[in-house]
Amino acid sequence: MEHFTIATVAEQSPDFRRVLWTGTHTQLVIMTIPAGGEIGEEVHEGTDQILTFVSGTGEARIAGETKAVAQGDLVVVPAGTKHNFVNTGPNPLVLYTVYGPPEHADQAIHRTKEEADEAEESGRDNPPNS
Numbered sequence: 001m002e003h004f005t006i007a008t009v010a011e012q013s014p015d016f017r018r019v020l021w022t023g024t025h026t027q028l029v030i031m032t033i034p035a036g037g038e039i040g041e042e043v044h045e046g047t048d049q050i051l052t053f054v055s056g057t058g059e060a061r062i063a064g065e066t067k068a069v070a071q072g073d074l075v076v077v078p079a080g081t082k083h084n085f086v087n088t089g090p091n092p093l094v095l096y097t098v099y100g101p102p103e104h105a106d107q108a109i110h111r112t113k114e115e116a117d118e119a120e121e122s123g124r125d126n127p128p129n130s
Contacts, residue, residue, distance in 0.1 A: 004028075010054045010096050017110040020096075022128060027102035033058070033093040037113060038086040048100050049077040051085065056093035059086045069093075102127040 002021050009020070010030040021028040033039060033056075041061075051060075053073045060067050060075045061084045069075060069085070077083045087093035105125045110116035119125035 006030075006096050007054045010094050013094075015109055015111050016113050017104070017108065017116050019104050019106060019108045022102050022104075022106040025101055027099045027104065027127070028096065029099065029104060030096045031094070033085065033087045033095075033113075035087055035090050035092065037093075038084055040113065040117070041082060041084040043082050044077070044079055044099070044103055046079055046101070047103050048079050049083075049097055049103070051075045051077070051095050051097040054094040054096065056087060056091050057089035058093040059088055061086065102129075 004020060010032075013030050013032055016032060018030050019027060020030060031039070051074065053069050053071055055071050057068065057070045060069050062075070062077055063081050063083070085093070085095075104127055105119075106128050108119065108125055110119055116125070
């Protein structure tokens with residue numbers, strides 16, 4: 001059995017992205033976006049994404065709409081939808097997200113956005129079974 005006190009685990013991670021668990025159909029990932037940072041505009045063609053915000057403040061930019069996000073908010077990004085999440089506050093924006101199907105390499109740890117971008121571009125961050 002996998003068990004996480006997810007808000008605590010997410011708050012304790014300094015990494016931009018850390019894959020906690022990968023299944024056949026879904027994947028659990030925690031993220032910490034530094035002040036002034038962002039995930040980066042992207043589209044996951046075949047993957048739905050559900051993000052839950054643990055701490056910090058930011059903006060969800062989805063399909064041309066912008067909404068503020070903060071602790072306790074949950075945002076759904078359907079597959080094929082252009083999106084970005086931006087930290088607008090002075091503290092890290094901490095969240096956990098579920099991808100269905102998995103989007104990243106199993107057990108991937110990317111300490112910074114730059115490291116994450118490089119891993120994606122080089123093909124080292126491909127999900128299992130891709």
